[in-house]
Amino acid sequence: MKKKEALGWMEWLRGWMYLIHEMLFQRIMASHLSNPMPLPPLNDQTFIVTGSTSGIGREIARQLAEAGGHVVMAVRNTKAALDLIRKWQDDWSGRGLPLNIEAMELDLLSLDSVVRFAEAYNARLGPVHALINNAGIFQIGEPQKFSKDGYEQHLQVNHLGPALLSLMLLPSLIRGSPSRIVNVNSIMHYVGFVDPDDMNVTSGKKKYSSFVGYTGSKLAEVMFSSVLHKRLPAESGISVLCVSPGIVQTNVARDLPKIVQTGYRLIPYFIFSPEEGSRSALFAATDPQVPEYTEMLKADQWPVCAFISQDCRPTNPSEEAHNTETAHKVWEKTLELIGLPADVVERLLGGEEVECKYGAHTS
Numbered sequence: 001m002k003k004k005e006a007l008g009w010m011e012w013l014r015g016w017m018y019l020i021h022e023m024l025f026q027r028i029m030a031s032h033l034s035n036p037m038p039l040p041p042l043n044d045q046t047f048i049v050t051g052s053t054s055g056i057g058r059e060i061a062r063q064l065a066e067a068g069g070h071v072v073m074a075v076r077n078t079k080a081a082l083d084l085i086r087k088w089q090d091d092w093s094g095r096g097l098p099l100n101i102e103a104m105e106l107d108l109l110s111l112d113s114v115v116r117f118a119e120a121y122n123a124r125l126g127p128v129h130a131l132i133n134n135a136g137i138f139q140i141g142e143p144q145k146f147s148k149d150g151y152e153q154h155l156q157v158n159h160l161g162p163a164l165l166s167l168m169l170l171p172s173l174i175r176g177s178p179s180r181i182v183n184v185n186s187i188m189h190y191v192g193f194v195d196p197d198d199m200n201v202t203s204g205k206k207k208y209s210s211f212v213g214y215t216g217s218k219l220a221e222v223m224f225s226s227v228l229h230k231r232l233p234a235e236s237g238i239s240v241l242c243v244s245p246g247i248v249q250t251n252v253a254r255d256l257p258k259i260v261q262t263g264y265r266l267i268p269y270f271i272f273s274p275e276e277g278s279r280s281a282l283f284a285a286t287d288p289q290v291p292e293y294t295e296m297l298k299a300d301q302w303p304v305c306a307f308i309s310q311d312c313r314p315t316n317p318s319e320e321a322h323n324t325e326t327a328h329k330v331w332e333k334t335l336e337l338i339g340l341p342a343d344v345v346e347r348l349l350g351g352e353e354v355e356c357k358y359g360a361h362t363s
């Protein structure tokens with residue numbers, strides 16, 4: 001069969017229609033949700049939130065901590081995180097016990113940093129109840145850039161880094177079981193396409209743009225998560241989900257021209273606040289019915305992982321995300337790029353040590 005080189009035009013058109021629909025109607029679709037979203041008491045639960053110094057991640061971390069959770073802010077700028085923690089503790093004082101929140105360094109542009117983070121966390125022998133892979137970049141209009149590991153930056157920060165982190169933290173997620181991996185994805189994966197043989201978009205077959213880099217990285221994340229969801233047996237008690245936060249006013253548009261940023265701020269009716277944008281990830285990380293739902297998908301051999309929309313309702317990822325052949329190739333290629341063996345999940349679940357090309361050993 002001829003290899004698929006791009007989305008079909010109907011898929012592409014439908015993708016854009018979903019995107020425009022979300023932009024125009026997200027507030028109506030989510031009108032049943034309160035803001036902030038009430039959370040159950042989270043005492044004794046540990047959450048790792050990547051990219052929690054800004055935007056959606058900042059809201060996720062604050063709200064989880066205020067609901068009693070132990071929150072680890074996994075960030076590249078630890079000083080900014082510590083400043084935030086101080087502010088949140090001050091705002092919280094007099095309302096209960098101090099917040100249980102800390103910062104640890106994680107730079108997704110360095111796979112060594114990802115391994116260092118996971119090794120340091122695993123060495124505590126403590127549980128993780130939810131890993132929230134929130135950090136992400138969209139370098140709008142910028143030329144193609146590569147990490148020091150040699151990978152296109154959207155691919156690395158939005159997909160490879162979170163994939164490596166999720167796998168390396170499996171020992172702690174097993175200790176926290178029932179536990180969850182929540183990936184803050186995007187409706188824009190609907191217009192994304194991934195060629196597993198050209199994940200860096202360097203072959204010249206497809207012209208690179210930041211749009212291609214961003215949407216492809218988000219689709220790769222859905223595909224990888226779908227295979228991970230299937231590889232984790234029900235007994236592991238680990239649920240894997242992707243969520244769409246909606247269109248949210250954050251620093252993600254920091255690379256847009258100033259005039260466009262001004263326009264962006266002038267349409268608050270359509271755009272969610274970070275607090276509103278945090279609801280789908282908070283729902284996926286804390287709603288008690290989520291494990292049952294993800295297990296049902298597994299039992300039904302549904303081809304994709306759970307995908308929660310900005311209105312906290314389950315939805316279907318894109319048609320291309322259902323392409324299981326490509327998803328398996330993306331899984332295999334991803335493991336190769338992040339330097340882990342093909343049977344990493346099975347070995348970690350069996351309590352074995354697994355060697356990663358980046359950093360030393362993990363258990």
Ligand SMILES: NC(=O)c1ccc[n+]([C@@H]2O[C@H](COP(=O)([O-])OP(=O)(O)OC[C@H]3O[C@@H](n4cnc5c(N)ncnc54)[C@H](OP(=O)(O)O)[C@@H]3O)[C@@H](O)[C@H]2O)c1
Nearest residue numbers: 051053054055056107108109135136186247248250251252
């Ligand atoms: N905003 C939207 O409309 C929207 C829509 C769909 C999906 N999303 C997704 O939502 C997630 C959060 O984005 P946001 O909108 O809240 O954007 P944001 O305000 O720019 O926050 C992104 C966070 O990611 C962190 N980050 C970036 N590069 C990193 C790296 N190399 N290592 C570690 N952390 C890194 C940033 O840290 P620094 O503060 O140090 O830069 C920041 O804390 C992303 O995955 C994004 O793709 C957003």
